[in-house]
Amino acid sequence: MIRSFTSEWIRFQKTARTGILAMVGLVVMIGLMLFIGADSMGPGGGGHGGPLGGAADLTAADGAMAALSTAINLIGIVSIALFALSVARDFEWGTIRNLLVSQPRRATLLSGKLLAVSSYVIIGVVVAGVVAGLLAVVLAPGQDISTESWTVAASLGTLGTTAIAALLFGLVGAVLAMLTRSAAISITAGIAYLLVIENLLGLFWDSAGEWLPAGIFSALAGGGTDVVSLEKAIVLSVSYAILGLIVMYAVFMRRDVTD
């Protein structure tokens, strides 16, 4: 599996670099909106309950990571794209043939690929988290945002849950890519589900956010919400992950490679 990992690591460097830069850029953008735009986001100087978070987020123990956790859906989109590109492009370009000739054990090949992309996503989240923290430390004093409650442990906790949530979003992209064998279709479908479909479902099903993947993964990234506890988010996330992996491996193990 180490060979599969190394191979994917080499070939995915350029794409992953772009993805990591995108994550950092998104977090910087969200961070600036949260901290500098805090006044305009609500009364009380720190903002209260605006669309991208509020005072409670910024002054909480993990306030330094507020930009990161707030950006989870956008980071999730990047992660979906990275995983989808990693899986689908080999079918689109026919390179899956070469890979399977070199590594005929399909489970090993797929595991190495997923681990390599996962490592890039984790690097992206960690780098974005570091940038988010630095940005928070620099900007918070100037905006009269209290940092007294901020702790490194809480920030690391949020960094960890955000990374896991990003991987879960990516897994959705990978499953879609395995089913469709098209990067464009899988990325579009993933984003459409994340930004549109799950929200539309929420209009007809009040508790959709408590059960459906995007809501659950976001709740996990935030360390739980008012409606979804962290424990529930973990259990459901693990369930979705296992289901996704079973589908992906089952399809890949049995599929004829005619591309």
Add this chain to the structure above:
Amino acid sequence: MNVAIQIQDLTKDFGTLKAVDGLTVDIQQGGIVGLLGPNGAGKSTTIRMLLGLIRPTSGTATVLGESIEHPGKYMEHVGALIETPAFYPKLSGETNLRTLAALDGQSNARIDEVLEIVKLGSRRGDRVSEYSLGMKQRLGIAASLLRDPDILILDEPMNGLDPAGIVEIRTLLRDLAQQGKTILVSSHLLSEVQAVADQVVIIDKGRLIFEGDLASLLEEAAHEVVIAPEDLDDIATLAGALEQAGYSATIDGGELHVAGAVDAPAKLNRLAFDNNIVLAELRVRDEDLEAVFLRLTNREMGL
């Protein structure tokens, strides 16, 4: 001699299409075997099944004694180029090979070696998207050689190569065969493998048409004598005389085609003379290998 690849009643259906239909063939270790057949004959599907990329609908096959149900047990000894070479277009040729070498546990030194073998060393740093089809083909062959395989399976390796490139690849294949490697080269053109293959396997519509060496294939060639009377009005009379003499003759325009009479042109000439017919033409015609191949695979050839 040991069997490198043993195929037994192998069948692959894609829906209602029978791509490979009960194919049975043995390929001995060492030497170059040409897998021939027109486009759509089932060559690539057969190769993909041998490589574990496609599951057979029924039948079995072994490669180096291992069932194709477990490609992980033998693929470390097999190199392959499958149809059009596929690479990551934005990466250089060298980086593409690095990804495969990493997957295969090969060193970077081996990458240098195979790039030199296929004479692609000077363009190793260029993006694959900037390569010509011939260069991609060379890169594909380089990739297939990375693990120094015992069995080399090349699907249409001459595609896109210029004449000089074809000669180079033929020389390379001969060199590899002399090292004791088994090389299976598929093509839809007999002429591409005729110069290098020790044996040929011809398939059409997924079925085995011929298996053997080129000399045996030549024995399948049709031989005939073509005669033409000076006066076209005599052609029916001449045909009748030939039939009476026990020959099988068919009229084709102003000519008579006499099957299997290649050792008797003098007899035919005398027969015509005895019937007061002057011949304007009398020649022996043998089918060449290409014509035999096309006839066996039910394809027309413009003569």
